[in-house]
Amino acid sequence: MFNAAYIPRDEQPAMPEELLASFAVRRLGILDEQGNVDEALMPSLSGTEIMRIYEAMLLARTFDERALALQREGRLGTYPPFLGQEASQVGSALALTPADWLFPSYREMGVHLTLGYPASQLFQYWAGDERGQLTPDRFNIFPFCVSVGTHILHAVGAAMAARYRQDPVVAVAWFGDGATSKGDFHEGFNMAGVFRLPVVFICQNNQWAISIPLKGQTATATLAQKAIAYGFDGVQVDGNDVFAVHRATVEAIAKARSGGGPTFIECLTYRMGDHTTADDASRYRSPDEVAAWRERDPILRLERYMAQQGLWDEGYGKEAKTRMTATIDEAVRAMEALPPPVAAEMFEHTCATLNPRQAGQLKEL
Amino acid sequence: MFNAAYIPRDEQPAMPEELLASFAVRRLGILDEQGNVDEALMPSLSGTEIMRIYEAMLLARTFDERALALQREGRLGTYPPFLGQEASQVGSALALTPADWLFPSYREMGVHLTLGYPASQLFQYWAGDERGQLTPDRFNIFPFCVSVGTHILHAVGAAMAARYRQDPVVAVAWFGDGATSKGDFHEGFNMAGVFRLPVVFICQNNQWAISIPLKGQTATATLAQKAIAYGFDGVQVDGNDVFAVHRATVEAIAKARSGGGPTFIECLTYRMGDHTTADDASRYRSPDEVAAWRERDPILRLERYMAQQGLWDEGYGKEAKTRMTATIDEAVRAMEALPPPVAAEMFEHTCATLNPRQAGQLKEL
Amino acid sequence: MAQLNMVQAINLALRQEMERDGRIVILGEDVGRDGGVFRVTEGLQECFGAERVIDTPLSESALVGMAIGMAAYGLRPVAEIQFMGFIYAAFDQLFTHAARLRSRSRGRFTCPLLVRTPYGAGIKAPELHEESSEAFFCHMPGIKVVVPSGPYTAKGLLLSALRDPDPVLFLEPTRLYRLIREEVPEDDYTIPLGQARLACQGKDVTVIAWGSMLERVMKAIGPRGAEVIDLLTLNPCDMETILASVRRTGRAVIVHEAVKSGGFGAEIAATIAGEAILYLRAPVLRVTAPDVTMPLSRLQDSYLPTVEQISRAIDDVMRY
Amino acid sequence: MAQLNMVQAINLALRQEMERDGRIVILGEDVGRDGGVFRVTEGLQECFGAERVIDTPLSESALVGMAIGMAAYGLRPVAEIQFMGFIYAAFDQLFTHAARLRSRSRGRFTCPLLVRTPYGAGIKAPELHEESSEAFFCHMPGIKVVVPSGPYTAKGLLLSALRDPDPVLFLEPTRLYRLIREEVPEDDYTIPLGQARLACQGKDVTVIAWGSMLERVMKAIGPRGAEVIDLLTLNPCDMETILASVRRTGRAVIVHEAVKSGGFGAEIAATIAGEAILYLRAPVLRVTAPDVTMPLSRLQDSYLPTVEQISRAIDDVMRY
Ligand SMILES: Cc1ncc(C[n+]2csc(CCOP(=O)(O)OP(=O)(O)O)c2C)c(N)n1
Ligand SMILES: Cc1ncc(C[n+]2csc(CCOP(=O)(O)OP(=O)(O)O)c2C)c(N)n1
Numbered sequence A, B: 001m002f003n004a005a006y007i008p009r010d011e012q013p014a015m016p017e018e019l020l021a022s023f024a025v026r027r028l029g030i031l032d033e034q035g036n037v038d039e040a041l042m043p044s045l046s047g048t049e050i051m052r053i054y055e056a057m058l059l060a061r062t063f064d065e066r067a068l069a070l071q072r073e074g075r076l077g078t079y080p081p082f083l084g085q086e087a088s089q090v091g092s093a094l095a096l097t098p099a100d101w102l103f104p105s106y107r108e109m110g111v112h113l114t115l116g117y118p119a120s121q122l123f124q125y126w127a128g129d130e131r132g133q134l135t136p137d138r139f140n141i142f143p144f145c146v147s148v149g150t151h152i153l154h155a156v157g158a159a160m161a162a163r164y165r166q167d168p169v170v171a172v173a174w175f176g177d178g179a180t181s182k183g184d185f186h187e188g189f190n191m192a193g194v195f196r197l198p199v200v201f202i203c204q205n206n207q208w209a210i211s212i213p214l215k216g217q218t219a220t221a222t223l224a225q226k227a228i229a230y231g232f233d234g235v236q237v238d239g240n241d242v243f244a245v246h247r248a249t250v251e252a253i254a255k256a257r258s259g260g261g262p263t264f265i266e267c268l269t270y271r272m273g274d275h276t277t278a279d280d281a282s283r284y285r286s287p288d289e290v291a292a293w294r295e296r297d298p299i300l301r302l303e304r305y306m307a308q309q310g311l312w313d314e315g316y317g318k319e320a321k322t323r324m325t326a327t328i329d330e331a332v333r334a335m336e337a338l339p340p341p342v343a344a345e346m347f348e349h350t351c352a353t354l355n356p357r358q359a360g361q362l363k364e365l
Numbered sequence C, D: 001m002a003q004l005n006m007v008q009a010i011n012l013a014l015r016q017e018m019e020r021d022g023r024i025v026i027l028g029e030d031v032g033r034d035g036g037v038f039r040v041t042e043g044l045q046e047c048f049g050a051e052r053v054i055d056t057p058l059s060e061s062a063l064v065g066m067a068i069g070m071a072a073y074g075l076r077p078v079a080e081i082q083f084m085g086f087i088y089a090a091f092d093q094l095f096t097h098a099a100r101l102r103s104r105s106r107g108r109f110t111c112p113l114l115v116r117t118p119y120g121a122g123i124k125a126p127e128l129h130e131e132s133s134e135a136f137f138c139h140m141p142g143i144k145v146v147v148p149s150g151p152y153t154a155k156g157l158l159l160s161a162l163r164d165p166d167p168v169l170f171l172e173p174t175r176l177y178r179l180i181r182e183e184v185p186e187d188d189y190t191i192p193l194g195q196a197r198l199a200c201q202g203k204d205v206t207v208i209a210w211g212s213m214l215e216r217v218m219k220a221i222g223p224r225g226a227e228v229i230d231l232l233t234l235n236p237c238d239m240e241t242i243l244a245s246v247r248r249t250g251r252a253v254i255v256h257e258a259v260k261s262g263g264f265g266a267e268i269a270a271t272i273a274g275e276a277i278l279y280l281r282a283p284v285l286r287v288t289a290p291d292v293t294m295p296l297s298r299l300q301d302s303y304l305p306t307v308e309q310i311s312r313a314i315d316d317v318m319r320y
């Protein structure tokens, strides 16, 4: 009867319509590349606190440098450096309490280190030994998640459980720009919005997902605006500005803890190194781009600010670096002193108990 | 060293920030419940064209009523009625050309019928015979998709292929409000945005996903705003207003065909019946709500408008209904005259050819 | 003791265990207000509130993924997948995470998660509503797969599953939901996971089945001396019971409704071929659906193993 | 003829077929500019442009789902999943759609889709980078599963797969990528899907393997009279070749790197138990990984079947 009745498009101007809703995305920056801060936004931190922040970033970087060196010597396996992302990691980690539940991707060693997770265990994990993931009881840090974005759901679930139990706990998930393309990102964000859960999502938008630049990942101008699709707040933060990251995270955690629901924080930063030690970033991005970001180094700009404030000079910088190096030396020694894993360990934690087939296989080892 | 150093939240007012971007969501409505149109927005349709639209909606409704009756008599299996959604389906279908590629969910029989897909095959499918899905060659209509939201990706892929081939083809996917929670919705929308593909996404927001109301599905005020997360336009349309749906779809298709990329159209409508014949909607929603929407019946309001215009009176209404009933009667007869499927047909289309194991199994039948 | 069908038995088990254990939280599509599309969770939201019986968005990966987070936190989530045909979107969360969390965290985090889903064919529902893809989940170390065969086993197995320290996939044969009524004790009783049940003793042939096929097997055996094993748990599978029986009877027939290639029947036959070969007096036969895409309802009777096919396979091995 | 490794052989096959067939379009994460993380698609974007070698967002379900739409439209998409451990998110699209499109549309729409993915262990990469979960896909009527065992078979099988009218999952053993060099003809040659290869003839025992395990099997057999079957295609599996060989040798050992329970070895053993039982002189043994969560690299050598274990299994069946 109706054979694809096509009614031709009428020649009228673009449709006028009624405005239903409008949305804004904002950006937070406090510390600029020259080391100047916006006093109106600057958190009231003591000199000691600022030095703690600085030393945490330095520890993170020292770990990262050492891990790269160990990998080259064949003492670690494939390793994903986080050079350049120290502000995003340390700034957010410092906003947490030990009661909070943390869901890292694979590149958040700076978060672990800032909270006091043993560096030796981090090395152990990257050397291919899962015992490095046996989180000490004082933390609630989930194992590194290699399958991009899939851990976002676990954070949402933990937040749901915390609310059910009426615990004042916030769940925090870290992930990259690439993760925003995954279905689980969406499903997790949607659940968090619907149930208004105490969860904070921190995207380290380091602008690359291996060789895919941000514009190959999304058609949006910001990642923060993706929160509009879920009915909660998204904010973009200068991810190389530890004060801004810290402030945004503190606010988001406080909001979550007081029942205000989830927040999405996009930390705009840059992956200064290769994706992993198995990658060669020079195949897909220009040295100029990298050089421009070197100028925006999060540690450099903090040093500039601290120098202005009389909190930093070269002597202190060197002394602090020496201390961090000693800490990391010690961690490497501790890691290498660990007994190697034995085959029977494979059987230990698949389930709480071995089934008869597994028991037979263990015997045959 | 850094034992979960928690730096207390400073007591400052909520953070002032820089505005990065802002977004708006608009709503389109032309024909109101009393049958009045907004002349500024009304497409220039002839009386004959309006009657074609009306009769398409009537055909759809007649099919739907008959399907319900057949199901009750045990002549069809479980069936999902689309009562109340005729404007969304007919209005969008009429914006297409036969060259376009269509990706329906399971509730778009009104789209099929409007384009001229044999009603007998639709009955055949819902009677549990997949031969009903053998789309005639003159259409590019994918099989009904029962797994909610998963077909969105196929539309995106077809759009990608059409662009690669430089065909002036648009892919159109229909889905419900529930589908917006699925990962594939997100991944598909993101891909469509990144590659700026010729695809139109039509969500029939009938406000229920079985027993889950819209606010249990999303924390957003509209579904249209979800497009902001993908960098393309979203618009909310009165889904019971066939002119608005048609206009929005015509615009979106034209935009897609001319390289302007994807559009997300949210048709705000209502599922007046049960989710399927296996459902009892009175368990989870109030008769008042349903009654309120009965007033907004898309056919009723079109009749009111047409009556104003001298295009409709009861005599014509009855005569048209009689014609539609005859058409559907004929389709039922045709369907029931089909030979039943035979077991060997199971083996026919798993792959292009049978493998030796399958061949052996076929022989054993 | 009441005569209950399987829907009632499962509902009862959930209700009793929720009363006993405040950590149990149900989540899924339509599980709350609607009581589930099969009414398995009927009345539970009224009883335990919307915080414990949670209607979620349409989001299978999130359903399972969130439940993993909840389980790790210390709850005992029960996630309902509305039909097994929609579990594939949650495959990644099940295999990458639920199955591995204990191992990856070296025991620090565990995943006492129960995933329930209506399973199997025979109700002539639309596409994807009658899937029988249990074999996938039997190739996942770390996940248990349980299939009750009637109201009594459903309750006892469900209580065990709800108390298991690790993830359990609980497959509920939809065809049986209202087909059988049995005495189901009000009392707390459990049927241990990983143990098969002898549905009937015999010395001439061992027939192995689970779920709704068991009913057909019982019809098919007739007066022949068949020993029927109702597996109940597929993973870990009680191979010891199977092997002991086959060593006695020397003959084995395996029946399942999934397609043959790569089905779970293969694992059973392979284990017999590896560990009881010297006792076999006949080939190990599998009666299954053919290796084709599952048809819609009108061809379902041709697709599923029939009583006659099972009976013929028994005759075949007996004739050896 | 050049001596190529498997990466080069696959690259060559893709390049030649893209020249021949304009319908072929590659899509995946990092397949373009970067040439793939293993460099399998190196140079192809330069050669064929960004419209034919498409870098996509990080989105496995969409990768496969879009490719289904492209295939139905008339292209021949080649979707790369960066590592097999990330295919699970695409499981739903593969099983619900790719495998069923032809059947659901009664042949009106087809899905000539090739999904390539690095597969298997032995390179000591991070978690999920060494998965061997082929068995899942061998329980999906409608999908073919292909595993080359060296550069020569890789090219010939890939050309067949690229011309197949239905979806093919092409699993590339990462351990072999650069391990073996072989003569690989420049010419167009195909190895038919669904046919196993006799890697070596023998009359005392049949050893069945695929992918990177083949190399270990060849080391393990020593001077014993072993007939080695390199499966090449797992689904559909060339059971006829296996059965013919086992009927001659009376003994079978199956080797795979996936965990044992529910692994594809089960299907082979079950078929032997169903169709060659009278010829068997020994149990059918499977040498596989144990039924545990796959460990990280330091325990990988304990997890994977070793040459010694394979050798021992051969001895065991020979002793019968
Ligand atoms: C689901 C999944 N797909 C693919 C990969 C392979 N892979 C590892 S990291 C990566 C890019 C991730 O980018 P992003 O999310 O931005 O995080 P970043 O590495 O930049 O920190 C890819 C594709 C993976 N680990 N998981
Ligand atoms: C992936 C998936 N999950 C669950 C279901 C079961 N189911 C069928 S329809 C439906 C609700 C769909 O709601 P919506 O998307 O709003 O479409 P509507 O039915 O309202 O047209 C559900 C949960 C399904 N078909 N597919």
Ligand SMILES: [Mg+2]
Binding pocket: A176, A177, A178, A204, A205, A206, A207, A208, A209, A210
């Ligand atoms: Mg990144």
Ligand SMILES: [Mg+2]
Binding pocket: B176, B177, B178, B204, B205, B206, B207, B208, B209, B210
């Ligand atoms: Mg709906």
